[in-house]
Amino acid sequence: MLRYDLHCHSTHSDGLLTPAAVAQRAAQRGVDVWALTDHDEVSGLAEARAAAESAGMRFVPGAELSVSWRDVTLHVVALGIDAECASLLAGLASIREGRSHRARRIADSLAAAGIPGAYEGAMKYVTSERLISRTHFARFLVETGHARETKECFKRFLVSGMPGHVEHEWATLTEALGWVHEAGGQAVLAHPARYKVDAPAMRELLAEFRDEGGDAIEVVSPSHTLEQTAEYARHARTFGLLASSGSDYHGPGEGWADLGDMPPLPAGLSPVWKDW
Numbered sequence: 001m002l003r004y005d006l007h008c009h010s011t012h013s014d015g016l017l018t019p020a021a022v023a024q025r026a027a028q029r030g031v032d033v034w035a036l037t038d039h040d041e042v043s044g045l046a047e048a049r050a051a052a053e054s055a056g057m058r059f060v061p062g063a064e065l066s067v068s069w070r071d072v073t074l075h076v077v078a079l080g081i082d083a084e085c086a087s088l089l090a091g092l093a094s095i096r097e098g099r100s101h102r103a104r105r106i107a108d109s110l111a112a113a114g115i116p117g118a119y120e121g122a123m124k125y126v127t128s129e130r131l132i133s134r135t136h137f138a139r140f141l142v143e144t145g146h147a148r149e150t151k152e153c154f155k156r157f158l159v160s161g162m163p164g165h166v167e168h169e170w171a172t173l174t175e176a177l178g179w180v181h182e183a184g185g186q187a188v189l190a191h192p193a194r195y196k197v198d199a200p201a202m203r204e205l206l207a208e209f210r211d212e213g214g215d216a217i218e219v220v221s222p223s224h225t226l227e228q229t230a231e232y233a234r235h236a237r238t239f240g241l242l243a244s245s246g247s248d249y250h251g252p253g254e255g256w257a258d259l260g261d262m263p264p265l266p267a268g269l270s271p272v273w274k275d276w
């Protein structure tokens with residue numbers, strides 16, 4: 001059976017390893033089919049493809065798009081995209097521009113809470129001048145002793161009700177699905193159990209995602225407990241969505257899982273790769 005890892009990050013967004021280094025690590029860890037899915041960015045894909053193919057993996061060009069739906073932020077993983085598609089490129093550029101404005105407001109919010117210099121501090125951790133994320137602020141907060149590890153920053157800072165949190169409008173779901181499909185890709189709702197919505201709203205989200213052309217949901221993710229994996233497997237069947245799997249790897253010592261670490265998809269699901 002082939003091993004798939006269809007969600008991870010490099011230095012072209014908020015990961016710690018270059019695209020080539022992520023590819024080499026994935027291959028060493030036994031991944032056969034691998035996608036790089038940087039946040040709102042495709043600039044790492046050419047390097048990733050070359051490294052993946054020379055390491056003997058099948059490469060799937062991807063990205064993870066930031067979306068606002070009602071009052072929640074969703075992530076949509078795009079798989080199999082044409083990274084030269086003009087509407088996709090323009091859409092991603094507009095999301096990244098929003099990130100830059102948001103970063104200034106995050107820094108203002110931290111300054112108001114007595115933490116000055118956060119914009120410049122976060123910029124020291126930015127590895128692609130095109131993209132700044134809350135992860136870069138988290139690394140600055142750890143460096144300056146405001147938290148012990150980045151995970152803690154997403155409890156005490158940068159989230160709703162805490163210093164460094166600002167409201168932000170990302171792309172709409174309709175826009176994001178449009179760009180992914182114009183680029184010939186498949187759209188996967190990433191780590192669905194992470195969204196803070198109640199059960200009826202989740203069913204509305206899944207129905208709307210499917211009705212607007214969404215293709216799959218990420219059933220297997222280190223963000224999910226075993227119970228949540230089973231729950232989203234049921235949702236995939238109920239809503240007629242394909243199932244995907246990805247580690248969401250960001251680098252050594254970051255996050256929950258390493259490349260290729262995930263268990264197989266639960267039985268009875270149609271995988272997002274069924275026609276690849």
Ligand code: AMP
Binds near residue numbers: 132133154250255
């Ligand atoms: P942004 O897209 O800039 O709002 O930043 C979101 C990123 O922050 C995610 O892609 C993760 O890399 C990181 N992140 C979010 N929540 C957590 C958490 N609880 N622990 C560690 N990293 C997190």
Ligand code: MN
Binds near residue numbers: 009039135250
């Ligand atoms: Mn990230």
Ligand code: MN
Binds near residue numbers: 191
């Ligand atoms: Mn995500």
Ligand code: MN
Binds near residue numbers: 007008009064
């Ligand atoms: Mn991710």
